[in-house]
Amino acid sequence: MDPSILGKKYDKLARWWHDRLHDSQHGIPQLERALNFCAQPGPALDVGCGAGGRFVRLLQEKGFQVTGIDVSAEMIRLAQENHPDANFLVRDICTWDTGQRFHLIIAWDSIFHLPLAMQEPVVKKLCRLLTAGGVLIYTFGDALGEHDDVMQGESFHYSSIGIQGNLRVLAEAGITCKHLELDQWPEKHVYIVGVRME
Incomplete structure (x- = not known):
């Protein structure tokens, strides 16, 4: 889905999304598992951060910037209201880049909206943005393909290179898979935790 269109769709849902997930525990046990692999806190990147909330709060509590x-x-406006001491940017991960490197990167229920052709390049980018020993946690669909679905009356596009595709890309980028789970069975929702080799 074109990022500008995706952004406008989420603009319409931002308050609903915020109220539904701000204090939710959805994804928190999975992030806590990933944090167990972090040697120390440091810079963290939340890709598709939405209005902030539970993930940003936990990361800050653990000492991450x-x-x-x-x-x-x-979404970014709400995130800035919720976390004035964090750094939030309206950016498209497909085109955004930075010289900064991160101890932890999370992309929870976000990059699965990318066009199928952008899945591999973006996962490679996230791997490159990690420090040595840095931890990556993200979600994707379990099988190769793409489809559309409706949320709150808005149509959204989803795509995935599947479990084998993601494992291949991570291995090629020097990322060791530490945990992979279909965590919302019978939904085909996968999360993976990987660590960049020293």
């Missing part, structure tokens, strides 16, 4: 990016300007 958080940067969040999202294509929705309204």
Whole structure:
């Protein structure tokens, strides 16, 4: 899905999304598992951070300095209100880059909205943005393909290179898979935790 269109769709849902997930525990046990592999806190990147909330809060409590990016300007506005001491940017992960490196990167339920052709390049980029020993946690669909679905009356596009595709890309980028789980069975929702080799 075109990032500008995706951003406008999430602009419409931003308040609903915020109210539904701000204090949710959804994804928290998975992030806590990933944090167990972090040698020490440091810079963290939240890709598709939305309005902030539970992930940013946990990372800050653990001593991480958080940067969040999202294509929705309204989501970023809410995130800045919720976490004035974090750094939030309206950016598209497909085109955004930085010289900074991160101890932890999370992309929870975000990059699965990318066009199928951008899945591999973006995962490679996330791997490159890690420090040595840095931890990556992200979610994707279990099988290769793409489809559309409706949320709150808005149509959204989803794509995935599947479990084998993601494992291949991570291995080629020097990332060791530490945990992979279909965590919302029978939904085909996968999360993976990888660590960049020293």
